[in-house]
Amino acid sequence: MSDLFYSxxxxxxxxxxxxxxxxxxxxxxxxxxxxxxxxxxxxxxxxDDEDALRQAAESDNRRSKNMTLGPLDGIPVGIKDILAVKxxxxxxxxxxxxxxxxPYDAKCIEQLKNAGAIIWGRLxxxxxxxGSSTEHSAYGTTSNPWKLDCIxxxxxxxxxxxxxxxxxxxSLGTDTGGSIRQPAAFCGVVGMKPTYGLVSRYGLVAxxxxxxxxxxxxxNVKDAAILLESIxxxxxxxxxxxxxxxxxxxxxxxxxxxxxxxxxxxVPVEFFSKGLDIEIKEKVYKAIEWYQSQGYxxxxxxxxxxxxxxxxxxxxxxxxASSNLARFDGVRYTHxxxxxxxxxxxxxxxRGEGFGEEVKRRIILGTYVxxxxxxxxxxxxxQKIRSLIRKDFDKAFQxxxxxITPTTPTPAFIEGEKSQDPLSMYLNDIYTISVNLAGxxxxxLPVGLTQNKLPVGMQIIGKVFGESDILxxxxxxxxNHDYKDLRPNL
Amino acid sequence: MSKAKIDIxxxxxLARVQLSELEExxxxxxxxxxxxxxxxxxxxxxxxxxxxxxAQKVQNVWREGDIAGSVLPKELLEEMAPESRDxxxxxxxxxx
Numbered sequence: 122m123s124d125l126f127y128s129x130x131x132x133x134x135x136x137x138x139x140x141x142x143x144x145x146x147x148x149x150x151x152x153x154x155x156x157x158x159x160x161x162x163x164x165x166x167x168x169d170d171e172d173a174l175r176q177a178a179e180s181d182n183r184r185s186k187n188m189t190l191g192p193l194d195g196i197p198v199g200i201k202d203i204l205a206v207k208x209x210x211x212x213x214x215x216x217x218x219x220x221x222x223x224p225y226d227a228k229c230i231e232q233l234k235n236a237g238a239i240i241w242g243r244l245x246x247x248x249x250x251x252g253s254s255t256e257h258s259a260y261g262t263t264s265n266p267w268k269l270d271c272i273x274x275x276x277x278x279x280x281x282x283x284x285x286x287x288x289x290x291x292s293l294g295t296d297t298g299g300s301i302r303q304p305a306a307f308c309g310v311v312g313m314k315p316t317y318g319l320v321s322r323y324g325l326v327a328x329x330x331x332x333x334x335x336x337x338x339x340x341n342v343k344d345a346a347i348l349l350e351s352i353x354x355x356x357x358x359x360x361x362x363x364x365x366x367x368x369x370x371x372x373x374x375x376x377x378x379x380x381x382x383x384x385x386x387x388v389p390v391e392f393f394s395k396g397l398d399i400e401i402k403e404k405v406y407k408a409i410e411w412y413q414s415q416g417y418x419x420x421x422x423x424x425x426x427x428x429x430x431x432x433x434x435x436x437x438x439x440x441x442a443s444s445n446l447a448r449f450d451g452v453r454y455t456h457x458x459x460x461x462x463x464x465x466x467x468x469x470x471x472r473g474e475g476f477g478e479e480v481k482r483r484i485i486l487g488t489y490v491x492x493x494x495x496x497x498x499x500x501x502x503x504q505k506i507r508s509l510i511r512k513d514f515d516k517a518f519q520x521x522x523x524x525i526t527p528t529t530p531t532p533a534f535i536e537g538e539k540s541q542d543p544l545s546m547y548l549n550d551i552y553t554i555s556v557n558l559a560g561x562x563x564x565x566l567p568v569g570l571t572q573n574k575l576p577v578g579m580q581i582i583g584k585v586f587g588e589s590d591i592l593x594x595x596x597x598x599x600x601n602h603d604y605k606d607l608r609p610n611l
Numbered sequence: 612m613s614k615a616k617i618d619i620x621x622x623x624x625l626a627r628v629q630l631s632e633l634e635e636x637x638x639x640x641x642x643x644x645x646x647x648x649x650x651x652x653x654x655x656x657x658x659x660x661x662x663x664x665x666a667q668k669v670q671n672v673w674r675e676g677d678i679a680g681s682v683l684p685k686e687l688l689e690e691m692a693p694e695s696r697d698x699x700x701x702x703x704x705x706x707x
Contacts, residue, residue, distance in 0.1 A: 221691070222691075224683050224687055224691070225682075225683070317665075317666045317667055318666075318667050331664060331665050331666065357672065357674070360669065360671075360672040361665070361667070361669055363667060426655075428651070429651060429652060429654075429655065431648075432648060432649040432651050432652050433652070435645070435649075436649065443626060447627075450627070451693065452692075452693075452700060452702055453688075453691065453692055453700055454691040454692060454693075455693070456693070457693035457694065461703060462703065463703050463704075464702060464703045464704070464705045465627075466703070467702065467703055468627040469627055469628065469629040470629050472626075472627055472628045472629065473628055473629030473630060473631075474629075476628065478634075481628055481630065481634065481638075482638060482641065482642075484626050484628055485619065485622050485623060485626055485628070485638060485642065486642065486645065488622050488625050488626040489617055489622045489642070492622065492625060499649065499652075501662055502652055502657055503652065504662035504663055504664060505657040505660040505661070505662045505663075506652060506655055506657065506660075507662070507663045508660060508661055508662065508663035509655070509660065511663060511666065543641055543644075543645065544641075544644050544645055544648055547645075557666075558666070559666055560665075560666020560667055561666075585667070
């Protein structure tokens with residue numbers, strides 16, 4: 122059963138159904154694989170193999186009685202350490218939550234459990250999802266499975282690396298400014314950020330509430346579609362959750378193969394200018410040429426406020442974070458400093474000790490832009506420019522069905538290269554953050570390797586609720602190329 | 612937005628975060644870099660532009676006015692607290 126760990130969901134479902142193997146055997150295959158490669162990849166902060174095997178046995182038991190629950194019954198799903206799973210640690214890769222155990226399930230976890238999935242592991246991330254490399258985790262940096270001295274991207278670096286290295290079949294991450302798409306691009310897997318409001322944020326530790334979304338990582342578009350389908354839907358417990366009819370993405374993909382719609386794709390000039398790595402530019406242009414050769418219409422478009430996205434994002438996201446992270450105060454459930462003398466002392470010292478460098482930096486920045494005298498100059502101005510960024514997209518989508526860009530300006534970088542220069546780290550998000558500011562769906566799809574054997578990701582951005590469009594466009598490319606079968610040499 | 616000089620000590624006090632002297636020094640330099648970069652935003656005239664707080668229209672979500680009950684048991688909350696006594700969370704004296 123050694124090759125099960127790199128299988129796709131369709132194969133695993135068929136095998137489980139035909140009793141070629143059991144869910145316990147599948148889980149054991151993943152545990153063995155993880156035992157073999159985890160010392161190199163370091164994707165997990167924590168994992169409870171016994172619990173996963175128990176869930177697998179329950180799934181096998183259901184199957185033997187013909188009582189399977191849903192499309193993911195018996196399939197293991199890896200979880201980013203920011204989503205609440207009842208009875209499991211939830212650290213957000215922070216010392217602040219070192220001994221915290223979730224008292225309830227996040228909505229998406231409840232949905233996965235109802236679909237029969239095996240919930241496994243706490244995958245590494247940048248502390249409180251703040252970062253683009255996992256170097257800001259208090260529990261060590263994850264390595265890029267393709268080149269171990271490179272970072273896997275972030276913040277959901279563990280979720281991406283685990284999928285790429287065959288430690289999990291699929292995983293969940295979260296994306297506030299690119300935290301799913303950027304690590305997906307760096308690790309050569311599919312990563313998708315859904316439309317804001319499509320997936321409930323209940324049980325997701327908030328970083329920037331107006332930007333955060335939960336989404337899937339997978340080794341192919343179909344698996345991402347299956348996982349996404351399992352976690353969408355209205356939830357009264359999230360006041361920003363939207364009431365929209367859910368779609369069957371997998372059958373849309375299967376239908377699309379029979380009758381491939383030729384979409385109009387926009388290529389924004391601003392995303393292919395200076396700062397973009399030449400090899401990435403070539404690969405993405407090559408993909409665009411392929412679409413054109415298949416009958417898609419390619420249009421050059423402009424998103425004129427693109428160069429303002431980084432400052433707008435880092436004002437809005439840090440402002441929201443400074444407010445959201447006020448709850449970690451050392452009083453009720455977090456780290457508390459020893460030998461404190463007063464209540465103020467408790468707040469200051471617990472937060473000073475519990476938070477890492479990047480989190481403090483963002484809390485300070487967010488507090489500053491919201492502080493008296495600076496609010497209008499920074500926060501309000503950023504909110505106004507945010508509406509211009511959204512308008513750019515609205516205008517573009519009058520002409521095109523989806524937008525194609527590189528996911529990142531460079532391939533994965535070497536550990537330590539940017540960690541002491543926050544601004545250069547922030548600029549790594551330049552192609553992904555406008556999508557969060559506008560609330561749109563987008564995915565990153567592998568489109569080849571650089572000469573140094575590092576993956577290149579192409580971003581496909583859709584209209585609001587255009588998930589099925591971008592999945593279809595990505596799937597068409599994927600099934601006509603063999604990039605999804607490339608594996609790192611571990 | 613003029614070229615801002617950030618008073619790290621003051622902002623850290625507002626944020627209730629203790630910083631070491633080294634952290635203060637490092638952050639001062641980094642913040643001025645970052646804020647300098649933010650000056651790009653001054654290139655846009657934002658008069659008459661509506662601010663956008665959310666990507667989708669958000670509205671109040673109401674529920675029936677019935678008693679929802681306790682979500683988490685008291686014992687669990689007590690267990691989660693860094694220090695507790697007799698079913699209550701212990702904190703330093705807040706009123707002198």
